[in-house]
Amino acid sequence: MIGLRPDPQQLVGQAWDLVVVGGGITGAGVALMAAQQGLRVLLLEKQDYAWGTSSRSSKMVHGGLRYLAQGDVRLTRESLQERERLLRELPDLVHRHTYLFPVRKGSFPGRLGLSVALMGYDFLAGIRDHRWISARALRQRAPLLKLKQLRGAMSYTDAVTDDSRLVLRILHHAAAAGATVVNYSAVQRIERAAQHFQLHIQDQVNGANYQVSSQKVINATGAWVDQLSNSSPRVRPLRGSHIFLPAELLPVTDSYTLPHPDDGRPVFVFPWHGVTCVGTTDHDHTDDPQQEAYAHEHEVRYLLTLVRHAFPSVQLDRSDVISTMAGVRPVISSGKGLKPSQERRDHAVWESGGVVSVSGGKLTTFRIIALDALKAAGLIDERQYRQLRKQPRMLANAVTVPAGLESPAGAVSAEHLTATLLRWLVAQEQPVHLDDLLLRRTRIGNLTADGGRGWVRTNQALLQQVLAWDEERFSAESNRYDQILKLYYN
Template identity: 60%
Template sequence: MPGKRPDPASLADSQWDLVVIGGGITGAGVLLQAAQLGLKVLLLEKHDFAWGTSSRSSKMVHGGLRYIAQGDIRLTREALRERERLLCELPGLVVRQTYLFPIRRGQFPGRWAMTLVLWLYDRLARIRDHRWVSAKELAERVPALRHDQVEGAMSYTDALTDDSRLVLRVLHEAAAEGGAMINYAGAESVSGTPGDMQLVLKDSVTGARHTLRSRHVINATGAWADRLSGASARVRPLRGSHLFVASARLPVKDCLTVMHPDDGRPVFVFPWEGLTCIGTTDLDHGDDLDLEPRVSQREIDYLLRLVNTQFPDIHLTEEDIVSTMAGVRPVISSGKGLDPSKERRDHAVWTQDGVITVSGGKLTTFRVIALDALLAATLIDRQTHRRLLNTPRLFRQAPSLPAGLGHPLHAWPQGEALSEQVRWVLDNEMVQHLDDLMLRRTRLGNLLPDGGATTLAGLRAQICAQLGWDEARWATELTRYQRIVQRFYSLPAPAIEAA
């Protein structure tokens, strides 16, 4: 990624082969694949890169046991194959992790059903990494877990990542391959016919509008896809929320799947960047999509009840919550009014008025989703699609990122090491606002109390010097950041909740 945000006016001087709208994992994946094909390609992001769902997922690069349980072998195989490739290509950012699925007497699925599922799961991934863990070993590994009725647990592996750092990594790779990108530049409208499309870009920094010309347009705006697709609504926005607590309050070394006592839904409790994460929920998101999603009091009560039932001696309360994070799944609706957890999670690509729209799917399968979008745009044919799907390496440029940035199992560094990482990020990653730095380039705002206020104060001189901010700009940015943290990443304030 080039260090400086390009001048939006200069983007209007070019005739693009492809403009990709949306800077989440899907748009970033399309940009990278298109750049590797030698196309002149530009990505537009209305807010910040990974501002949408791609910084708010459960951070798992996984096949997804629920898909296999629903009989969706194709989606599971696809996701497992991508998991194994990402583990190989991005060590330190995508990290193999032990998952534990406790089995209790009388509970479904039991030991033998899970053994069968995991045998198939491993086989699809071409590994063998599942085993039975006795009740005694489980008690040693997770002493705080409720142990009545426990027979043992199935142990298997999947992977964890830092989702917004994954998006940034893909964008760095795309830039090294010649792709262009800009944040805080939304597409307001798209018109024309394939081969001769026009887009109106609104620069959020200056408020100016510019008209771009491109042969093709791919709309990769996730939960917002219906706004630009020109077709009738297809996306069903479903919210999922997470709580972060200090690992000392809920210590886990493995990713645990525990069943909610009220509805039997599986919920993960897992270690992430020095904290413990609990999530997720799954419910229709009726809030304004122009605002960042936030956890509701109902979801907090639901997740705390899960923890306090499954870990009876922990007595977790709202006071223990360091931060919260909610995301909106762009789920392609079946139109049948299904229970949210029963809607399928694969992606869809459709074309209307010259715009190719791609939405749904998973973080894990971004490479496959990107190729499907390029195929629909007739930028590749079926043969090339097949060839690229089977190309072992997607990442071939190895841009020089600081080691350890976004390792999902390491706590963020402190002191001089942190200052070095921040220096690199500010020089290389188009940071426009404090929330870009604190919530997506680093995760300090999610991992530290009060959005990392104390650490941020210590970084003030460095940030102002590097970004050329004066006192007034710092004050404006700080107010903006504190408002965002308070409204969208903390416990819901009673007044806002009631509104």
């Protein structure tokens, strides 16, 4: 298990084979695959685990129909195989889920085009799950959907997860395989010495500076990769935002792919942990990269416009939005000045000055991305790479998390965050701040109308006792949390 946050001084002087920089899904995957090879691995995360893009995705573990539409059969097949693997190996966390693609008179793609695409999609995954739903059946299933010219819908399955819990779960497995993982540890500089690398780190909890040395370094810092890569910039940061709406106002049981009335872009409307989520947008992210990303008001308006258009009887306005969430896609730039949605979404691995950098890709394909990075770093050879790609099981060690923590009805609601669960989270998952607990260990902050502030007030004594916070620290944490919600999740 991840366990308590180690004292950084314990890390100094140890002989690390590999330091992984970045505690999103990519870094977690690299740490897992490397530790399972018997390497001595240290993972360092500047903020909290999954603080970056990996807690802000559309929560889909998917092949990506758009990749197939773009003719990228290899990427689609790879993603679908990984989807099936995650469904098998993490059944409590990754769930098969129905997606509906409504078809209207004259809409593109029509029923035939979708049938052909989904036949190929299912074939690549080795399943047969797609089918046509008549307009009548669709009206019963989705009574709020706009009826005009509705012909029916293509139904198919993909999978859905809780992305930040997925990162934590992979980190638990990495730790069980021997990796050491530390959050709030910013790598400021990487120096190459004769036989090893020297990493200059600042502990973000107490401000202390220290150094560790390692044989190899993999820079898995997502949208921030260019800051440590030693090479010319590769990433085009693209922001994608979501809004969370009360399920009472917009109840959905399936996920819908709906064309936006302004530009035809597909937008998802899906049920998640008891609320309805709508997203995403796709914009060049030009805000300060050191600031947490937030959904700009024009993005919120854009998503509400889609809802009003697709579900005309639903009366919604800005005040109904429970919360927003924005993430920055680390898209490898083509350098051709394409529109954001035309840029390819696959990952890249490159080396410069001995540092291997990896960025781009998807949540779904983290295992393949990790193997590519390990091969580029010379930590596995071609033969091992081929074997590992085909290995039947990814997760070698058993890891037990409290019942319900990762299920959709679990600890995401305030009443499920009991004293016992809180103690477990503090002992096993290194929450340092209140926002770690309420935005990434659980989702109370995203999913409750008050962002969990009421729960915090009611449970002040418990929080202070379990986290050993005095009055002053508790008050500082509450203020910090209020600010974060107001500025980045409102």
